Amino acid sequence: MSRISDAFSAGKAFMPFITGGDPDLETTEKLLYALCEAGADIIEIGVPFSDPIAEGPVIEAASERALKAGCTVDKLFDLVLRVRANIKAALLFMTYYNPIFAYGVADFTKRCAACGVDGLIVPDLPFEERDELLEACKADGIELISLIAPTSEQRITEIADKSGGFLYCVSSLGVTGVRSKLDGSAEAMIERVRRVSDIPCAVGFGISTPEQARATAQFADGVIIGSAIVKIIAEHGRGCIEPVRRFAKEIKENLRGLQH
């Protein structure tokens, strides 16, 4: 069993996202421990990129802060290597294709394997363009996570059929960010997936409250929360550890006891 499949084996998975190096690497390290203690099953670490076209303003601003503070992908690899033995949750890197491509695709996945990064989410690398990275991921035992969106329609079947780890279901149109209401297309997407595959489905984009998390987990295997946490980090800076821990615990509480 991999750490990613473990994450879905004991109830609904809680999957927080933080931007690596925001506001600095030391805080990121503390946040990883705090999120883990609060019950995170998979933690997504955003590797900051200068042009994050799938992100809304909250995560875009976090990327800018992290880059200004000198965060690089090598520093994040070192960080993961440092914490890996003490953290049970699966750790994923979420980044854009260019930082991976510039690093060298094979070098990047090798470094992931060496440091204990379990998987990659690359929002600007759709199914049709993924082969180069997928090959390297397979060689090094790294999961390349596929995304599906409300506009994917008939693409869903093929993507679901040929993907590993879990499916990242984009809940609504547009970019990442807090939404007061979710439009309900995620449930229909997951129904479509279920017809061809039993791959776990995690829903992200727009989920920000414990109530939304609980409602989403009624039909999804995991809930991804990014902007709502990154907002707390932006507000509190280095003092964000406790508020993030409290928020994460509350989310996790709301996911407990739901039918698997």
Add this chain to the structure above:
Amino acid sequence: MTNGRFGPYGGQYVPETLMSAVQELARSYERWRNDPGFAGELDGLLANYAGRPSLLYFAERMTEALGGAKIYLKREDLNHTGSHKINNVLGQALLAKKMGKIRLIAETGAGQHGVATATAAALLGMECEVFMGGEDMERQSLNVYRMKLLGAKVNRVVSGTATLKDAVNATMREWACRMEDTHYCLGSVMGPHPFPTIVRDFQAVIGREIKEQLITLEGRLPDTVIACVGGGSNAIGSFHEFIGDESVELVGCEAAGRGIDTPDNAAALTKGSVGVLHGMKSYFRQDEFGQIAPVYSISAGLDYPGVGPEHAALFDCGRARYVTVDDAEAVEAFEYLTRAEGIIPAIESAHAVAYAMRCAPGLEKDKIIVVTLSGRGDKDVAAIAKYRGVPVNE
């Protein structure tokens, strides 16, 4: 159509949410590109609205003064809205209408593409929203008001470097929010497939006319075709017809900004490396970690860290040559052409004029150079005055 690749370049590196939109666009373009009705409608607009064909003008005084090759100017500056951008925009707006879209969104740098898109939207009765970097809105405030007069909403983009690259990011995000009724009218031969092909096809009219006009005037092909390259649409438009004519030298002029050996340049091919941004694999100015570099040129239209994928392929195989022109040389060319021929070129186009001035004197008098004057320079007068330290009230 190609599979979206020019050699290893191009592709569709967009978020999953946008895949259905780019695939729908590719399908629709295939459906309409060879439709006689569509082609007829577009040709009608190009002739009766944009003012095509544009002149191929013999720059006699410039030729005599430089004492070498004959210089012709392809006068895209004489098109309606003042640049080559209208060729692409009319094509895409018409295509969008056929697809049932009611709203156009677009990025703009200097404002030429934004103005052209707002114009087409006004003409065809469509809604229009333009995304423009905050920096560029300051540099091109008249164009901002021009777009508003045309009925477009102009959105200020303040993220990142607040220039063209960030305007593209913002427009892609907007498209991901709303694609059902909205077409992204992309302004250059860049972005995800099928945009580089669509824009190339709509701009290829420039090169077709050059060939036809020069054969009428001189009975032969040009020796050299020169155009400026930001994303590269006027250059691809000028080059495309001649790619199979191996005797014709193709030269693209990238912006060297404050100097090609300073970080303040926008020369993606000369100083960049291969990467992936804005839906395409191509050359970009970037650092060792793949972070896109802040670029600079006096010309807002060339102030872009990447270049279209077809240029990347032409660069690799050597079919086109890419040179660089810095701010100082471009401003000199701007002033020179204005005095020598009474033609004020866009500062973007002045980069191509500058290279012609550099190479023409060394060529035989029976050689023929064609320079594409991609736009007119009225929009740049204030910036040139500022560069020269002359106070001007806009």
